[in-house]
Amino acid sequence: MSTPPLDAANPANVALRFCDTDYPGATTVVLGGSSSTGRRTATSDIDILLIAPAATFADADPADGDRAVYGEARVAHRDGERIDVFAYTVEGYRDWADRDFASLRPVLPYLLTEGVPLRIGTEFGELRQWSAERLARGPRLSAHQLELRRYAVTDLIDDLADATDRLTAAAIRADLFRALGELALLTANAWLGSGKWLARRLAAADPSAVAQLTDFAAEPGNTEAAAIASRLLERLGGRVDEDLTR
Known part of the structure; x- marks a missing residue:
């Protein structure tokens, strides 16, 4: 998928330009938070969840394969915007989503299920369904x-x-x-x-x-x-x- 021309007023374009530069191997890119809901303000950041092969991550061992548990959360500043990045391999996403569910605050699953997909990889449908089913169960406290x-x-x-x-x-x-x-x-x-x-x-x-x-x-x-x-x-x-x- 080609990246649209940069438009500072369009967070989707900023997100895609950022991913092409910092995570060129990303197969799934989802825009979340206020940027995806129409609630964006002058001080809103841009939330991005992305799924990428293990080789994308600096500490990855090629022997681990593409379904290894890798991931990182970081803050970046590009084009006058603050970008909150949540980047994972497929298994990295599952691992951190499980931690989110255990904390009762499933930030990543909500990002994936409620955000706007800007790029859809083959893993997207399976991960989104898995997340949606877990969310639908609720926290179920005793x-x-x-x-x-x-x-x-x-x-x-x-x-x-x-x-x-x-x-x-x-x-x-x-x-x-x-x-x-x-x-x-x-x-x-x-x-x-x-x-x-x-x-x-x-x-x-x-x-x-x-x-x-x-x-x-x-x-x-x-x-x-x-x-x-x-x-x-x-x-x-x-x-x-x-x-x-x-």
Whole structure:
């Protein structure tokens, strides 16, 4: 596939030009993130997931063959753009995707399944189907694992209600916001996200939690914010005050 003429306003062209220069052997190239969803802003970077033969990677041993586990994540700057690169062999992708699933934040599988393919290799369909099937299963936490998270949220709510200085309260609020958001996602059998992706995943999985967390974030009073958090926790299974084995 030939690379289109460079157009700084078109992240797809920038991505392909970059891959042709830095990863000329790449067989699959996927544009992800805000560049693929129409949410791109002036400060957005360009996210690229690519699959390439093992020989593409500097530390590769030719004896390992093309399905060896190689990969790298790096940040590059080209044509006035910051580019976040996720480059893997086929087996490297599977290995790192497995780690993503284990962390409950499957960044790579979402990049592959939700991104825009700019170049499609023979491995693309199989990897995308494998990733989509794993994503569709959800994180599937046990009742005990969810209980542990509810216990942590219970503790944070009590700490916030008792907080007496602004710095301590701010630290607790940040931890409580994330813990509640993650609990809401996992209760809905949805994968986790961080930063803006926490908000986006919540909007898709539990809009009611989004409304309550928005109220929590906007409430200046610690006691009142703790009460909002308690109401959300009640909907997600309730407080955990009894004995608990970790």
